[in-house]
Structure formats: C-alpha cells, structure tokens
Amino acid sequence: MQKIKKDALGNLVYGKIKLMILNGALKPGQKINKKELTEQLSVSQTPVNEAIIRLTGEGLIEQQERKGFFIKIFTYQDLKEFFAIRAGMEGVALRLCVEEQPDNTLDKLTHFFDNFSLPLDENEYKKYLKADQEFHQKIIELSRNSIIINFNKNFDFIMKSYQKGLIRPPEETLPEHKAIVKAVRNRDSEKAQQLLIEHHLKSRKVIKDQHLKYNTNN
Template sequence: MERAALTNKLEHQSLTQRIHDRVRELIESGALSPGTQLDERKLAKDMAVSRTPLREAIATLVEAGIVERHPYRGNFVRTFSAGQVNDLYVVRQALEGLATRLAVSKLSEEGLAELHLILDEAQAALERSDLIGYSNADQRFHEAIAQASENEILIESLNRLKCQIQIVRLSANRDPDVVARTALERPRILAALEARDGDLAARLIEEHIDGVRRAVISQMSATEA
C-alpha cells in the first residue's frame, strides 16, 4: 500500500511538472502574452489533464513571478512596469557580465563551436522572419555562456530570471531596429570570447543587455504616452 501511494504521488508530481513546463512554454513563446488570463478549463482540455494538477502547476508559476493571481478574477500572465523591466535588466546585466568573465577561460573549442551554430540558427530564423525561432536562439546563446561559467549559483540565479527575461525579450524582438542591432552585437561578443578577452567580452555583453533594456523601456513609454 505504501509503495503504491508513493508511486501515485511521484506520478502526480511528474504530471504537475509536465503541465508547469507546458504552460511556461506557452508563456515564453508568446502564445500566452502578458496580461492574458489563464483559462483553466481550456488549458485543461487542450492538455487533456484534470484541473487539480493544472492549478498546482499554475501555483508554482505564481511563486516564480511569471503569473499573477488576482483575487476574485483569476490568474494572468505577468505584466511588467517600466521600473520592473529596468530592475530586471540591471540584475541580468550584472549576472551575465560575471558569467561571461568566468566563461572565457573555461569555454572549450566545442563550446565555441556550439555558440557559432546558435548564431547561425539565429541568422537563419531572422532571414525567414521567424520571431520565435530567433528569440529561442537568442535565449540559447546567453544560456550557453552562463553554463560555460560552471558556477552553479550564478546559473541558478539566471535560470530563475529566464522566463521573465523571455517575456520581455519577445517584446524587444518585435522592434526591427533592436533586432538589427543585436544581430550585429552577438558575433562581436563571440569574437571576444574566442580571443579569451574576458574584460572585452563582459563589456560587450553588458552593453548588449543595456541596449535592450533601453529599447524596451522606450517602447513602454511610447505605449503609455
């Protein structure tokens, strides 16, 4: 009986995690945009699951700061104020600058080749006007550098920010000027990594992130105006 209960509990936890990952994927891809209410009935039907594990999955997204719970109204994909975006990018800039400095001496030739491949995929997505593919490649480029730092605490910290960053990144990548500029900046970052110039690589990635921060805040200010 105890073994059966444990098995059921693990299966329930696994189902909840799969639902969590799927809802998060919908948010990160922009299929569920900021401010969208999470329709539990529709989500449960689309994923062929009951609403109990769905609600548990949504609760973990609320805890992660990706979904907002409004009493008597429901759960909504989080929206960000200009101040929150600024704070998010200031933290991201500091963490990724550190990750880049740490990664320089640890990146293998295979790691550098992977970064080249990611940039090729980003360019191919850009040429076919695939915004989601371009954003995903952008995300993978930054994640690969962070992973190369081999600093578990730093990687965990960036992972906690990842979905929030992706929500904002999708907005930034709708601006063709931002896309054109950042598409030129990433190869320069990679060239500095290949040259094993930690200070230059960190400065370039910090400037890269700060440029996106300024662009997103400018977009938000224009919309509010």
C-alpha cells in the same frame, strides 16, 4: 512485479500549463479559466490549482484575490529591469567562462559572426538574427548556472510578447558582437564582460526611450 510509478499529475499539468504560457496559447492578461482547463486536460481541480499556484510562485501568473488568476502582463518597467539583470548576469557569466573554461570550449563561442559583414542582405539578416540568439544562448549554456538558465527562459518569453525581431539594427550590434568575440579570443575576461554589459545596456536604453516616447511622466 512491475510498478509504473506515474509522474504526479500535478507536475504533468504544471508542465502543460507552463508550456501554454510560454508558447502563447495563454496570452498575457488573460484570465485563467480553471474549469475549462480541468476539462481540457481531463483532470480534477486539484492538480490544476497546484500548477497555477506554482506558476504564481514563479511569477508567470498573478493572483487577484477573489477574482482569479491571470497571465502576468509585463510592463516596460519590468522590461527595463530584465535588461539590467540580463546585462549583469550574462556579463559575469561570460567573464567566468573566459577565466575558467578551456580553449576548446571557448571556441564554441567565437565563430558565430565570422561570416557576417555589413551591409547584410535580407537572407544574411535572417541568419544574423539566428546567430545573435545562438551566441547569447551559448554564453548562458556554458555558464552552467541554473539561475541564469532559468531566468533566460522566462526572459525569452517576455521579449517575444513585446517585440519580434531585433531591438537594434545589425549596423550597431554586429561590430559590438565582433568586439566581444575578439576579447574572448584574447582571453581578456574583464573586457569581454564590460563589452557584453554595454551591449545589453544599450538595448535597455532603446526600450527605455521607446517607453518615454509614449509616456511623458517618469
């Protein structure tokens, strides 16, 4: 007696709509047309509503009473906040990795930048961009902290909607990355933490200054 226990429709639709937001099919500020979605996904209003409301709870969608639901637009203020959070979270995550993980696990963190030295040509630049992402991703992953992992997913989405490429040039960040790696190799957890926090707060500062340039008050 086989019984196909189909995943609840609401969850399926939730996943699909979330993906649409994360990959940009639904753009920040855009109003969500429920009817359109019900037709597109050929389900009734109910699961679409469910999905949208759940995403409202997650903060990716915003409700305007009696007007509708809109893909959240993140402000510079939000970005600043995100960077501060990320700095703290990732800093502590790295510190705990260094303190609690065995050597062979830590090795996975320490080789991302071995083959880079300044200046970078165009090809190396692309590789560096990737190494940068993978390095930070690896820290998140090794933390095995679900809050950090989830936060990071949304952070990536938000960053993409603001800025393509690097916030600061490799001339600044490569030495920082190398210093962080060195601290990890030395198992100096506090220093690794401190340097990583510094690293992210410097990017936060760039964001902040960019904002000030266009917005005189505050």
